[in-house]
Amino acid sequence: MPSQSSSAQPSYYIGLMSGTSLDAIDVALCQRSEDGGFIQKAGIAVSLASPLREALLTICNEKQVTLQTLGEVDHQFALACAEAVNSLLNSEQIKANEVTAIGSHGQTIYHSPDTQYAFTQQIGDANLIAANTQIACVADFRRMDMAYGGQGAPLVPAFHQALFAQENTQRIILNIGGIANISILNGTEHAFGYDTGPGNMLMDAWVNLHHQKSFDEGAWFASTGEIVPELLSHLLSDPYFSLSAPKSTGREKFNLTWLNQQLSHFQLTEADVQRTLLAFTAISIADQIKQQSQDCDIYVCGGGALNPLLMSSLQSLMPDHNVTTTESLNIDPMYVEAVAFAWLAEQRILAQKVPLKAVTGATRDAILGCVYLP
Known part of the structure; x- marks a missing residue:
């Protein structure tokens, strides 16, 4: 070896x-x-x-x-x-x-x-x-x-602990890939973390379906729509979000088939669905983080770190947290x-x-x- x-x-x-x-x-x-x-x-x-x-x-x-x-x-x-x-x-x-x-x-x-x-x-x-x-x-x-x-x-919390933990300091590393996951770093204790739910996956699938793009670059598509509260509430009612950790999920759960089932009782514009999906991702993440911490720095990595509307939404939902990217910790978020x-x-x-x-x-x-x- x-x-x-x-x-x-x-x-x-x-x-x-x-x-x-x-x-x-x-x-x-x-x-x-x-x-x-x-x-x-x-x-x-x-x-x-x-x-x-x-x-x-x-x-x-x-x-x-x-x-x-x-x-x-x-x-x-x-x-x-x-x-x-x-x-x-x-x-x-x-x-x-x-x-x-x-x-x-x-x-x-x-x-x-x-x-x-x-x-x-x-x-x-x-x-x-x-x-x-x-x-x-x-x-x-x-x-x-x-x-x-x-x-x-997720496997990455142990790595986040090894590289990003700081003594007597709470930090949260938020990875927003297709699925979003959080690592809660409490000083030198072992990390705790889990998958919060969809990250970019549903937004990517929807923009690909309607505009043949692999992702919503710069949130241009989401920015043309409005949040639909009834749909948002329906999406957030999925049982996954009330499960206790440890928990993990993936494409086999949150996919376009699942999304179309959720949309079956709604008549909405494509842009409003995209905007609501972004809010869905942001709120499902923020709700989990606020259960773990009331006030700490959040460092975002993954493709979601490049979505300006998603990042601003997260900061608005968590005003007592400082939301930035892992660039601040000297690692490219991508x-x-x-x-x-x-x-x-x-x-x-x-x-x-x-x-x-x-x-x-x-x-x-x-x-x-x-x-x-x-």
Whole structure:
């Protein structure tokens, strides 16, 4: 198994993240600093080719797909991940042997933590990533947590604790990807966190349906509509929001089919639906944060950090909190999750348990991930 380099040559880790938004593969090149910090040195976001994105959406949204399709898309997505890593290495003039390991989240196609036989499924064959980059690849991070009774998600609170916690200070890290999740950092205590519900996922699906765009850039679509209180109240009545933590969710719950079911009793303009979906995301997040904290700094990461209307809505809903982005903590908000998987790869290479049982409800902390050698 690879180990940390003891030579003067830097030893890097690479994190790969493709979330529920399915917009791009984020690649982060990271390194331990001399003071023990874990820092991002570079990053790129590689857009998913339209045919691959559509194939992934089909697998995620349909209850039945052929094994042939599943296997081929698993292969295609892994090659796209490897190509993204090699692009970053080329642009930064880094050799493969300077990288200790890649941490690959994979693409979640189904997450089912609360059924009798709980499981989570990510695709993106780590064997292919290792073979096509000639770098060890760490993958399959979630299932060991689930083996010990955990939700398998979210995994990032332990990383947030390691990098962002400050003694005698409460902070909240809010990740708004397709799904939104929060990490509550109370000084040096172990982090607590969970999925609050939809982040960008429903807004992305609605703007794609009506304008063939992958996301509502600058909130231009939402800004042309009005909030519909009756629809907003109906959306917020979903049982997920009254569940106690630990809890996690994903595309298998909050998707376009679910949304269309909620809309079936309403006759609304497309723009009013988009605006209400934005309010739905903001309020469902703010309600959860206010249950955890009355006054602290909130640092936002993920694609939602670039949505000005969403950010201003969050600040308006939580006037006693200071809402900013992780840029204030020296990590680009678009790469926080990719950096997290580089960190998780390091923890696996060093055989370190990841402190997540307070987050996921697992019976114990565990070493997460499997190592695939080239």
